[in-house]
Amino acid sequence: MQILGLIGGFSWVSTVEYYKFINQGVNEKLGGLEFPQCVIYSFNYADIKKYNNTDNWEMTFQLVLEACNNLKISGITGIVLCANTMHRIADRLEKETGLPVIHIATATANEIERKGLKKVGLLGTKFTMELDFFKSKLFEQGIEVIIPNENDREFLHNTIYDELGKGIFKEKTKEHYLRIISDLISSGAEGIVLGCTELPLLIQESDVLVPIFDTTLLHSNAAVEFALT
Template sequence: MKKLGLIGGISWVSTADYYKFINEGINKELGGVNFAECMIYSFNYNDIKRNNENNDWETTFNMLSKACQNLKNCGAEAIVLCANTMHLIADRIQESVDLPLIHIATETAKVVQKKNIKKVGLLGTKFTMELDFFKDKLSALDIEAIIPEDDDRDFIHDTIFNELGKGLILESTKARYLSIIEKLIDNGAEGIILGCTEIPLLVKQEMVKVPIFDTTLIHSNAAVAFALS
């Protein structure tokens, strides 16, 4: 089994799901008391949030690159960035650390393609929704991504950091998310990508009439496949 290096704490809430899903996935394949060989480097979320607010991606890159190097030194054979937004700098990190990096958007795009879906709604932080690092992986497979309106993007971004990232699940927030999703469906979305690893804590498949794509689970499954390859 290959050893995985997980970059977590962004936030700890979703990192806990990664740990759960990866271990469950390994056990499903191998049975018995087989579980993942992995290491987690967990950041103080506040440090990452401060960098984001200052648009200081260079500091974030240096922090994550150093953490990945530490994981490599401890025997990690691949890196899993347990946060969608951090994939803005994923290519640079992979180059600097010289280890395979399992890319969340690449793996999600593959799953969407298998569903023969050509247009998806993309939810996430404003970085994920507005920048191209995630959408480019979709467009490479001829999948169009549409995003919510400005005020809805602001709402999603704020609740990710101030509610979901702290494990706060509010019914009023859930209702607003479902309303946003409905508007995306009305605009032609055939599926919805939950492009922040905290959003699956709030939105479940039974709440939505089109397929949803839980990037936390998809990414975890890809990590399991790598570990057992």
């Protein structure tokens, strides 16, 4: 079994979900008392947010690289970045560490393609919605991506950091998110990508009229498949 290195803490709320899903996934496949070998490095989210908000991605990269190199000493054979936004540095991290980074957008694109959808709405931080590191993986598989308008992107970004990332889930915030989703569906979205690992804790499949893609679960499932290779 491969040894997974989970890089989390952005936020701890979704890192807990990763640990749960990956353990449950391996056990469902192997049974008994079989569970994955993994090592978790959990960041102080305030440090990461400070550098990302000032567009100092080089410092973010160096922090994550150091964490991965520390985990390599523990024998990890694959890396799981427990956040969508952090995949902005995934390709470079894979090259620098020499270890495979299981990519959250690839896992998501594969599931969208499996369901035969061609146009999806993407929710997440402004980094995930506006930059290409996530959307490009979907484009490669012929999937069109639409995102909310600027005001809604700002609302999503701020509430992810100020509420969801601290484990705060407000009904008023959920209602606003559902309105944003409704607008995306009206614009032709055949499905909705919950492109922030805290979003599935607020929005469920039953809340939405089209398929939703829980990136936390899809990424965890991909990590399970890797672990069992």
